[in-house]
Structure formats: C-alpha cells, structure tokens
Amino acid sequence: MNWAVALESEGKFTALEELIVRIGFGEYLSQIMGGIPMSQGEIIRPADMWVGDDDVLAFHTPEVTQLINEGNKPGNREKLARLIEHSLDTGAFGNLGLDDMYDMIREQFRRFANEEVSPHAHEWHLNDDYIPMDIIDKMSEMGVFGLTIPEEYGGSGLGKTSMCIVSEELARGYIGVGSLGTRSEIAAELIMGGGTQAQKKQWLPKIAMGETLPTAVFTEPNVGSDLGSLKTRAIKDGDKYRITGNKTWITHAARADVMTLLVRTNPDQPGYKGLSMFLAEKQRGTEDNPFPTDGMTGGEIEVLGYRGMKEFELGFDNFEVKAENLLGGEEGNGFKQLMTTFESARIQTAARALGVAQNAMELGLRYAIERVQFGQPIFNFPRVHGKIALAAVEIMMTRQLTYFAARQKDEDKRCDLEAGMAKLLGARVAWSTADNALQIHGGNGYALEYQISRVLCDARILNIFEGAAEIQADVIARRLLSSN
Numbered sequence: 001m002n003w004a005v006a007l008e009s010e011g012k013f014t015a016l017e018e019l020i021v022r023i024g025f026g027e028y029l030s031q032i033m034g035g036i037p038m039s040q041g042e043i044i045r046p047a048d049m050w051v052g053d054d055d056v057l058a059f060h061t062p063e064v065t066q067l068i069n070e071g072n073k074p075g076n077r078e079k080l081a082r083l084i085e086h087s088l089d090t091g092a093f094g095n096l097g098l099d100d101m102y103d104m105i106r107e108q109f110r111r112f113a114n115e116e117v118s119p120h121a122h123e124w125h126l127n128d129d130y131i132p133m134d135i136i137d138k139m140s141e142m143g144v145f146g147l148t149i150p151e152e153y154g155g156s157g158l159g160k161t162s163m164c165i166v167s168e169e170l171a172r173g174y175i176g177v178g179s180l181g182t183r184s185e186i187a188a189e190l191i192m193g194g195g196t197q198a199q200k201k202q203w204l205p206k207i208a209m210g211e212t213l214p215t216a217v218f219t220e221p222n223v224g225s226d227l228g229s230l231k232t233r234a235i236k237d238g239d240k241y242r243i244t245g246n247k248t249w250i251t252h253a254a255r256a257d258v259m260t261l262l263v264r265t266n267p268d269q270p271g272y273k274g275l276s277m278f279l280a281e282k283q284r285g286t287e288d289n290p291f292p293t294d295g296m297t298g299g300e301i302e303v304l305g306y307r308g309m310k311e312f313e314l315g316f317d318n319f320e321v322k323a324e325n326l327l328g329g330e331e332g333n334g335f336k337q338l339m340t341t342f343e344s345a346r347i348q349t350a351a352r353a354l355g356v357a358q359n360a361m362e363l364g365l366r367y368a369i370e371r372v373q374f375g376q377p378i379f380n381f382p383r384v385h386g387k388i389a390l391a392a393v394e395i396m397m398t399r400q401l402t403y404f405a406a407r408q409k410d411e412d413k414r415c416d417l418e419a420g421m422a423k424l425l426g427a428r429v430a431w432s433t434a435d436n437a438l439q440i441h442g443g444n445g446y447a448l449e450y451q452i453s454r455v456l457c458d459a460r461i462l463n464i465f466e467g468a469a470e471i472q473a474d475v476i477a478r479r480l481l482s483s484n
Contacts, residue, residue: 016080016095017094105162110169125454136180136213139177143156145207154209164350167182170355171359193340213255213257213284214260220247249311252310253298272335281322298314350419353430356455364433402422417479420472427469
C-alpha cells in the first residue's frame with residue numbers, strides 16, 4: 001500500500017494502478033478466505049492453519065466482502081488488460097514508483113538485455129551452451145559484478161535496490177545472465193561481512209572487475225536445506241587445509257575462479273557449530289578440461305532449465321586450500337557468515353523471479369495479440385486477457401514487496417521476513433505466469449521452438465533453490481508467530 005499511497009500523493013495514481021490495487025486486494029483476500037495456492041497441486045486452507053469457522057466469519061467484514069466482490073471481477077480484468085495492451089515494449093505495466101536514477105538503471109540494462117541477451121537466449125538454452133564470455137565481459141564493463149561493492153574496493157557502492165533492478169532486467173533476458181551478477185554480489189557480501197582486511201583487499205577488487213568469478217559450494221548429495229548435516233571435511237595441515245568430500249548442485253563451477261566453500265572443520269561439534277567457510281582458489285576450466293585443479297573432480301548434471309552456467313557434482317580428495325583463505329581467519333563461523341547473506345540472496349531470487357515472470361507475461365501478451373482465431377485476436381477472449389491482467393497485478397505486487405525488502409536492507413534494517421515473503425511470492429508468480437503464458441500459446445507453447453517452453457523450465461527452479469517453498473513458508477510462519 002505504501003507504493004499506492006505515495007503515487008496518489010504525487011498525483012501519479014492513474015486508472016491502471018488503481019485497477020492493479022483493486023484486483024490484487026480482491027484476489028488475495030479471496031485466497032485468504034478460500035485457500036492460498038502454494039503451487040498448482042497444493043492449496044493451504046484456513047483449517048490447515050488452525051483457523052476456525054468463527055475466525056473466518058470474523059474476517060468476512062463488509063469491507064472485505066466489498067473488496068472481494070468489486071476487486072478481481074471480469075470487468076476490471078478486461079479494463080486492465082486493455083490498458084496494458086499497447087505498452088508491450090515499455091518494460092513495465094504501471095508506475096513502479098522509483099526515482100529517476102533507478103529508472104535510468106532499468107533502461108540501461110533493459111536495452112542491454114534486449115540487444116545482447118534476448119535474441120540469443122533461446123539458442124543458448126536449446127544447445128545447452130555456456131553464456132558466452134563476451135557477454136560476461138560486457139557485464140563487467142557495465143559494472144554489474146561490483147555494483148554493491150564499496151568504491152574503496154573498486155565497486156560502485158550502490159545498494160540492493162539497484163541490484164534488484166539490474167538482476168530483474170538481466171533475468172528477463174535470460175535467467176542465467178541475471179544470476180551471474182547475483183553470484184558475485186553474494187560472494188562479495190560474505191567477504192565484506194566476515195572477511196579479514198587482507199581478504200577484502202585481495203578479493204573484492206577482483207570480483208568487482210569481473211576478473212574473478214565466484215561460485216557457492218554448500219550443498220551435498222544428501223544435504224540440501226539441512227546444512228547442519230554437512231560432512232565434507234577440512235583438516236589443518238601446516239599452512240593449508242586438505243578438503244575431502246562431495247558437493248552437488250554447484251552452479252558455474254567449471255568456469256569459476258574461487259569457491260565460497262562451506263565445510264566441517266570440527267567433527268566433534270555437531271550441527272552448525274563445526275562449520276567453516278573458505279575462499280578456495282581453483283583454476284578456471286576449459287571445455288576440454290573443466291576441472292584441471294589437483295584434488296578436484298566434477299561431473300555435469302543435466303537440467304531442464306536454468307542453463308547457461310551448468311550444474312555440477314564436485315569431488316574433493318585432499319584438495320588444498322591455503323590456511324589464510326579461511327574466511328575471517330577463525331574456524332567455526334561458517335554458518336553464521338553464510339546467514340548474513342540470506343536476506344540478500346532471497347531478495348535477489350525474488351528479483352530474478354520478477355524478470356522471468358515479466359518475460360513470460362510479455363511473451364504471452366505478444367502471442368495473444370498476434371494469434372487470430374475465430375476472426376479476432378485471442379487477446380479479446382476473457383480467459384486469455386484475464387490471465388494477462390492477473391499476471392500484471394501479481395508481478396507489480398511482487399515488485400513492490402521486493403523493492404520494500406531491498407530498501408530495508410539498504411537502510412540496515414532487519415528484513416528476513418520481507419525477503420522471505422518476496423522470494424516465496426516471486427517464485428510462485430513466476431511459475432504461474434509462465435504456465436499461463438504457455439497455456440495462451442496452446443499447442444505451440446509445448447514446442448521447443450517457442451521461447452515460452454524455456455521460460456517455463458527456468459521458472460520451475462525458483463521454488464526450489466535459495467530456500468525451498470516449504471522451508472520458506474515455515475520460516476515466515478515461525479517469524480510471524482514469534483513477533484506476536
């Protein structure tokens with residue numbers, strides 16, 4: 001609501017934004033009453049949350065009833081759809097409420113995505129190709145990798161809101177491109193928050209320049225969300241550590257130069273206490289020899305979507321890491337250091353989800369306008385333009401929640417609740433928007449030649465990584481209950 005109130009106070013709250021608010025409140029109030037869709041196959045009913053009939057009735061006030069009845073109704077959806085019908089290439093539907101600097105950043109990266117990424121993304125996906133290094137080099141020149149790194153270390157010193165906009169626009173072109181910047185951002189945040197001064201001076205300028213590409217190495221074959229059960233071991237041996245164990249679902253591992261590697265340094269301390277984080281150097285691999293570093297092997301995991309960086313299983317057998325590369329210089333702080341990045345990681349996942357959702361919506365809208373059946377564009381049919389209108393509403397609501405969390409982070413305020421909400425909602429909206437856009441394409445959407453087939457596959461991962469939806473919902477619920 002802060003977004004709408006601010007626009008209204010500035011005289012910028014038009015019919016389009018009003019329809020977004022009306023439809024959004026009507027839809028979400030209906031969901032609270034009847035069931036919240038966590039996915040296509042899981043709906044959380046009030047009874048599942050121990051909400052009794054009396055509480056449901058108490059919620060059903062005249063004001064709520066009016067918002068439901070007059071909010072998400074067919075006439076409003078059609079009005080909204082007609083308003084956005086001719087704004088296909090504008091990059092957003094409705095006033096986002098951002099200042100000129102953010103609008104300039106958005107326009108710069110939208111233009112880059114349109115010219116350098118979108119025309120090639122589907123080919124990269126179908127061929128399961130890496131994102132070309134010249135794209136990474138151009139991103140480096142544009143300052144993507146150092147956007148949030150302080151100027152004293154060679155970065156731009158901008159905030160999370162700026163990074164959200166960049167991630168969103170790049171992910172709209174191709175989710176893998178949007179994720180490249182996030183990887184550097186989170187690695188830099190780990191070093192800024194937990195590294196020694198020497199580590200900051202050594203690594204941050206290289207990351208900011210794009211000279212060093214990082215990868216996060218946390219999960220193991222039998223350990224996903226439960227990081228306290230990690231088994232990969234690091235044993236001190238003079239001025240180095242020897243790493244032995246296995247990791248999985250490691251993105252961009254072959255082309256990375258440094259790994260933020262979470263391992264167990266103290267087997268006698270259970271759970272999170274015995275974990276430590278290392279800045280583990282490795283040689284950048286090639287197509288012929290993806291893992292040339294001694295003590296390290298890797299095998300590719302073939303995936304449905306989220307391509308362009310490739311996923312790997314890694315094996316470590318006496319892999320050597322310099323003792324000076326223990327993050328912060330003290331053992332046992334690995335999980336605490338990682339936790340400091342959770343808010344940013346979830347905000348950035350929400351931003352990438354927004355990019356995927358925006359792309360899906362644009363593909364669906366374009367197809368609906370151009371596809372003629374029964375003598376008219378299928379956009380004219382209520383079941384089609386209704387899907388597009390609701391997508392526009394949910395994308396805007398997710399945007400505002402994501403931007404709010406980012407602003408809280410920029411102001412050094414706790415935002416784990418808002419970041420988790422944005423990630424959970426963003427992942428759901430990306431999937432539902434992509435699924436509905438594919439439905440608008442009909443049988444053509446099932447053909448690999450159409451881009452929506454890729455976008456659907458890309459959207460699916462968002463509900464799994466950076467906190468699976470089930471874990472995310474549980475964390476949000478516990479946080480809300482603890483605050484009451």
